[in-house]
Amino acid sequence: RELWRTLQDCFHVYHFLKVPQYNHNTSQENHLFRKLSLYLHSLPSIEDSDLTTLLTGNNQNDIRLCLGPNQTIQDRFLGATVFWHYQTQLDDHAHHNPQFNRDTAFVLKMRKVDKRRILRPYLQHIHAVADDIQQQGNHQLRLFMNTLAAGHEGVRWRSVPFTHPCTFETLAMESDLKNRVKSDLESFLRAKQYYNRLGRVWKRSFLLYGPSGTGKSSFVAAMANFLGYDVYDIDLSKIPSDSDLKLLLLQTTPKSVVVVEDLDRFLAEKSTAVSSSGMLNFMDGVVSSCCGEERVMVFTMNSKEHVDPNLLRPGRIDVHIHFPLCDFTAFKTMANSYLGVKEHKLFPQVQEIFQNGASLSPAEIGELMIANRNSPSRAIKSVITALQTDGDGRGSGGPMVRQIGEDDVDEPDGVMCGEGLHTVKDLRRLYGFFRLKNTRRSPSSNSSSMPSPLR
Numbered sequence: 001r002e003l004w005r006t007l008q009d010c011f012h013v014y015h016f017l018k019v020p021q022y023n024h025n026t027s028q029e030n031h032l033f034r035k036l037s038l039y040l041h042s043l044p045s046i047e048d049s050d051l052t053t054l055l056t057g058n059n060q061n062d063i064r065l066c067l068g069p070n071q072t073i074q075d076r077f078l079g080a081t082v083f084w085h086y087q088t089q090l091d092d093h094a095h096h097n098p099q100f101n102r103d104t105a106f107v108l109k110m111r112k113v114d115k116r117r118i119l120r121p122y123l124q125h126i127h128a129v130a131d132d133i134q135q136q137g138n139h140q141l142r143l144f145m146n147t148l149a150a151g152h153e154g155v156r157w158r159s160v161p162f163t164h165p166c167t168f169e170t171l172a173m174e175s176d177l178k179n180r181v182k183s184d185l186e187s188f189l190r191a192k193q194y195y196n197r198l199g200r201v202w203k204r205s206f207l208l209y210g211p212s213g214t215g216k217s218s219f220v221a222a223m224a225n226f227l228g229y230d231v232y233d234i235d236l237s238k239i240p241s242d243s244d245l246k247l248l249l250l251q252t253t254p255k256s257v258v259v260v261e262d263l264d265r266f267l268a269e270k271s272t273a274v275s276s277s278g279m280l281n282f283m284d285g286v287v288s289s290c291c292g293e294e295r296v297m298v299f300t301m302n303s304k305e306h307v308d309p310n311l312l313r314p315g316r317i318d319v320h321i322h323f324p325l326c327d328f329t330a331f332k333t334m335a336n337s338y339l340g341v342k343e344h345k346l347f348p349q350v351q352e353i354f355q356n357g358a359s360l361s362p363a364e365i366g367e368l369m370i371a372n373r374n375s376p377s378r379a380i381k382s383v384i385t386a387l388q389t390d391g392d393g394r395g396s397g398g399p400m401v402r403q404i405g406e407d408d409v410d411e412p413d414g415v416m417c418g419e420g421l422h423t424v425k426d427l428r429r430l431y432g433f434f435r436l437k438n439t440r441r442s443p444s445s446n447s448s449s450m451p452s453p454l455r
């Protein structure tokens with residue numbers, strides 16, 4: 001085959017176009033490279049390259065074909081045949097390890113006679129197909145984490161496949177709230193021109209707040225899965241300065257969810273080198289506005305009580321979602337999904353305990369149900385015992401309730417609070433932290449008494 005190609009090459013004049021992974025002299029990823037990669041990996045001809053790498057896909061039984069290093073793949077467009085050469089220094093593993101892929105690029109080889117005719121429509125075609133693939137959400141999502149030491153060309157992200165199975169459907173939260181979040185995300189995605197016309201950065205920020213184990217991280221995963229977006233999980237303790245935070249944001253790709261977990265804790269403990277003005281700039285996303293593509297930002301915290309209100313003003317945070325401890329409705333949803341029971345003779349007893357103000361986090365209840373999944377009665381009994389011993393008084397009473405009411409009145413327009421849910425740093429501090437802080441709970445009816453609905 002090589003010989004045949006060489007022979008053919010003798011009779012044609014070719015033109016070469018190179019699509020490098022990183023924009024020239026910067027550590028910013030070249031978005032075209034990414035789209036191209038999606039496109040090329042969707043071509044059936046990938047099987048015909050001389051060396052194809054097999055990888056597991058989203059599900060363990062899926063097999064994905066990946067172009068091997070220094071391999072060529074053929075494509076046909078409007079009657080012309082073009083060749084894409086995947087140029088990389090090391091093995092495929094280097095593809096996600098920026099230190100090594102200094103010269104990673106796709107090189108397009110096409111006949112000079114074809115170039116004028118097809119180049120433009122061909123590139124448009126690649127864009128369209130890649131966008132389609134991304135929208136269908138069946139490409140492999142990735143979870144990026146920031147590293148302390150910058151890699152090649154100052155790239156500070158490391159990535160692994162993002163396989164969190166959480167979806168909005170698996171979350172026990174008010175279905176009305178779920179639907180509003182979904183339609184909010186959808187309408188945001190459609191609003192590119194609208195944002196541009198207003199001269200605004202096309203981004204949407206969410207604040208998820210509530211006690212530990214109520215599903216905030218799971219909710220982030222559900223959002224990413226719903227949108228088909230990669231997740232950039234920012235660990236504030238690994239950021240040496242404000243400018244590094246800016247750089248990190250610049251190095252994220254469009255169509256991604258950028259997450260900062262436990263923001264309140266970092267601000268309170270001052271355990272990050274990021275100043276509050278650095279944080280404000282980051283939230284405004286001015287620096288990333290160059291690309292004009294959509295980004296979703298999510299901040300999680302246990303309580304917004306001690307956080308500078310400036311940080312949470314509308315525009316910086318567009319949507320507030322409250323994650324309360326479990327109430328009886330959420331308990332029933334969980335009993336249904338974890339134990340497969342819709343009704344049970346112990347339910348009235350559970351309901352009464354919830355009414356008396358006891359509550360546990362969905363994480364605690366979930367663990368009890370999983371541990372006793374073979375016997376629904378035993379599971380429900382263990383929840384009752386746990387509610388009676390650990391959950392007393394957590395959910396009601398005290399001055400907290402009044403404060404929550406006041407908060408809600410202050411809620412600015414277009415802001416919502418309600419119940420919600422989780423995922424990236426799973427199970428971390430699941431139980432311990434909650435008991436430590438004994439964070440307040442507001443009744444889940446809050447979400448329905450919201451002053452103004454989600455825009």
Ligand SMILES: Nc1ncnc2c1ncn2[C@@H]1O[C@H](COP(=O)(O)OP(=O)(O)OP(=O)(O)O)[C@@H](O)[C@H]1O
Pocket residue numbers: 170171172173210211212213214215216217218219302323362363364366420421422423425426427428429430433
């Ligand atoms: N509303 C919920 N519905 C179903 N499962 C839930 C819910 N909330 C929490 N869980 C389960 O509890 C576990 C922990 O949830 P998660 O990590 O999302 O909590 P969190 O709010 O992020 O906690 P933390 O504040 O400690 O980070 C997850 O495995 C998740 O499956």
Ligand SMILES: [Mg+2]
Pocket residue numbers: 216217218261300423425
């Ligand atoms: Mg969490």
